[in-house]
Amino acid sequence: MPATGATGEELLAVVHEHWIKYAAPFFVGLILLMISVALFVLAGISAHHAMWLSHTSFVTGLLLLLATNHWFFAMLLSENSARIIITNKRVIHLRTRLFIHEEMKEITFEKMRFVDAKMHGLLQVLFRYGTVWFENGASLTYVPHPNRMVKQIQQAMGMK
Amino acid sequence: MDALFATPGMTAVTVVVGLTELLSAAMLLFIIRLFLRVRHSQENLLLMLQRHLRNPALDRLLGEVTVRRFLAPNRKLLWMYVLSTVIITILSMLLFTFQPHLL
Known part of the structure; x- marks a missing residue:
């Protein structure tokens, strides 16, 4: 009534x-997450052979992971408050x-x-x-x- | 732990990782503060609108429940955000601290 x-x-x-507005940012977030995981794996693989490559990969992966996390949730919180x-x-x-x-x-x-x-x-x-x-x-x-x-x-x- | 400061290079990387985590925590607090401010203004707006639209009897019956229901998903998202940031921070710090043993 x-x-x-x-x-x-x-x-x-x-x-x-509509929830579809989350689809594109979700896939972008997923790709960035996969890239950061790949950088962590690269850091692990190269640890014994190339220390500096390992460190650079680790720091880049960490920066990317944290930036993706903050961007993704800031986007979710913004979009979710629309009425x-x-x-x-x-x-x-x-x-x-x-x-x-x-x-x-x-x-x-x-x-x-x-x-x-x-x-x-x-x-x-x-x-x-x-x-x-x-x-x-x-x-x-x-x-x-x-x-x-x-x-x-x-x-x-x-x-x- | 000593391995983290064994060489100048390793010390530099440790400092960079530590600063990154601190920056991330500051970013989390900043976004939460920004979000709470926005939510507060939106809550006021919705309450004002609710008072404008509803008759007093219905208002007494529903109170602020309707407005809280409008904003409820946001609260869950906020907790998910805090949890994911804390998990990422702990896991990455553990990985970095025990890196010489794990890798």
Whole structure:
């Protein structure tokens, strides 16, 4: 049941962005992890024959492993805090990048009659995510089940 | 342990590894502090929005539980981050300290 406030604004849904946004950083992280493990192995193999190569490999591997760990979790913490809040009057998109910026995008339905969902490519159709486009040119990416969200927004526009 | 400072080269590498670990710990604390600040502001924003949207009766019933639920996954991620950094630090230090025996 939607909750109504004193202003007549109703909360319809709170949506997380689609998990697919983690896929590319995850694979990059995995590759960097494999490279750092390879450097540790190289450090082990070369320990008796070339001490300096072993030390350089070890320090480089350690730096790469720690940098990957910090970057990966900073990315996860940033991306995980993104929310799409839908009410009968507006859509609020909360987004945070830990080192870069905090963003709150607000799209009000006033004077707006058109909203559209687009799913491009096999991945988007297969995993059911896409982009929601608004009449004023604003858009929301990585929206799970965008058609469902558009239907909700269209109903909200009709409720005005 | 003496092997770590046996030669000037080995001493230099030991210092570099130690500084790297310290830098990593500082980075962890910095990211946690940054994240907690962001989470606090987001929590305030969501609470404000919740007060704006919900009627008082429902608010009394749900309280801040809804907002906490919004942010719950982040807390788990934060602990995973701390744990992975600590594990990497301990394992790499052990590997480096006992390197002459292991390799």
